[in-house]
Every structure is written in C-alpha cells, then in structure tokens.
Amino acid sequence: MLDTSLPTPSRSSPASLLLSQRLLFRLIPAVTACLLAIGCASPPPTRTPGGSVPSSNIPPLTSEQSNSITIHALGLVGTPYRYGGNSPEGGFDCSGLIGYVYRQSVGQVPPRTVSRMAGFGRPVPMSELRSGDLVLFGSASPTHAGIYVGDGRFVHAPSTGGEVRLDRLDGVYWSRQPTQARRPG
Incomplete structure (x- = not known):
C-alpha cells in the first residue's frame, strides 16, 4: 500500500534560528547595496544598425580631441585608397x-557610410x-566625405x-561641389 501521510517538518533549534536571522539581517543590506549599484549603472550606448552610436549620445569634441583627429588624419596622407577599406x-x-x-x-564610431554621416552630429x-569637423560633398545625399x-x-x-590626400575646400573641383559640415556632439 502507498503511504499517503505527509512528512513532518524537522524543527530547528532556537540557536540555529537565531543564527539564521542574524545572517539574513547582515545579508539584506549587502544585497540591497548591490542591487542599487546595478540599477544605477548606465546602460551601454545603443548602436544604430550601421554600428554607430546615435549622435545624441556623443559629447561635443574638446579642442584636444579636435587636434588629435587632425594629427591622426594628416598622418594618414599617402595611404592607398581601397573601396571598403578601413585600416x-x-x-x-x-x-x-x-x-x-x-x-x-x-573613441567615437561614426556611421560607416557617407549617406548616414549626413545625420551624424549636428x-x-x-x-x-x-x-575635426566632417565635410560632406553631394547634393541631396552626400557621396563623399573628409575631415576638416x-x-x-x-x-x-x-x-x-x-591615396589619402590633403586638399583645399576652395580648390577648383571641391569649391563647385555642394558641401555641408557636421560636428559630432
């Protein structure tokens, strides 16, 4: 025959209950602090389908950052052109x-295509x-871009x-192109 009686719970001693309560009261503040810290953490910036951070999440460039962009860009003059290249x-x-x-x-990741750069920054x-500002060339949808x-x-x-090169905006060809400028941030 099948035993249908319910098991009786074991009773803990008063000393072990007191120890459990003390442990619980010590853990509650620690767990609460951890949960608050996790809840206050900023989520990582969301990325657009092109992999870039939306412009609204990008802080304005400092003068040091603008100078760094300029130095890096000038240092790459002479690098060969390659369609789709990014190194x-x-x-x-x-x-x-x-x-x-x-x-x-x-450390910023602008959009990968020139047409999407038209919405990058302001x-x-x-x-x-x-x-450090971006210059974009083309009328309705830009087709070329560079770094000022x-x-x-x-x-x-x-x-x-x-090759990557340095040109003037007032040069014969570029001065005739519809141009817009964008600044991150």
Whole structure:
C-alpha cells in the first residue's frame, strides 16, 4: 500500500534560528547595496544598425580631441585608397578613413557610410568649421566625405587608384561641389 501521510517538518533549534536571522539581517543590506549599484549603472550606448552610436549620445569634441583627429588624419596622407577599406594596412575609402581616425583619436564610431554621416552630429555653417569637423560633398545625399583640418583644408580618400590626400575646400573641383559640415556632439 502507498503511504499517503505527509512528512513532518524537522524543527530547528532556537540557536540555529537565531543564527539564521542574524545572517539574513547582515545579508539584506549587502544585497540591497548591490542591487542599487546595478540599477544605477548606465546602460551601454545603443548602436544604430550601421554600428554607430546615435549622435545624441556623443559629447561635443574638446579642442584636444579636435587636434588629435587632425594629427591622426594628416598622418594618414599617402595611404592607398581601397573601396571598403578601413585600416592603414589595407587602405581606406572616405568613410573608412573617417571611422578609423575617430575611433583611434577619440573613441567615437561614426556611421560607416557617407549617406548616414549626413545625420551624424549636428550641422555647422561652413564659415564656422573647426578642425575635426566632417565635410560632406553631394547634393541631396552626400557621396563623399573628409575631415576638416583647418585653414580651408581637409583630408580625404578620394578614389580608386588614389591615396589619402590633403586638399583645399576652395580648390577648383571641391569649391563647385555642394558641401555641408557636421560636428559630432
């Protein structure tokens, strides 16, 4: 026959109950502090489908960061152009150059495509360009981009067979292109 009686719970001694209560009262504040610390932690920045951090999460560049971007960009002049390239070893296309320089200089990850860079940061009048700003070329949707380095000059990776180079915004070709500027932050 099957035993259907319920088991009787074992009774703990008063000393062990007191010890359990003391342990519980010591653990509650520690667990509460841990939960509060976890709850107050900032989540990592969300990334857009292109892998970049949305512009609203990017702080404005400091003058030191702008200088770092300029120095890194100028240091890459002469690197071969390669469509889809994003490293000095493999070459750069224009958006790969910008992404590499921003990651290395200030830890920011701009959008990977030029058309998405049109929404990166905030628009800046061309008369207010600062080193580190992005310059984008093309009318409705930009098709080329570079990094402004001061004195009317920008660094960019222009085309197949070329190299990363330094050009002037007021040069014959570039002065005729529709241009906009963006500043992260």
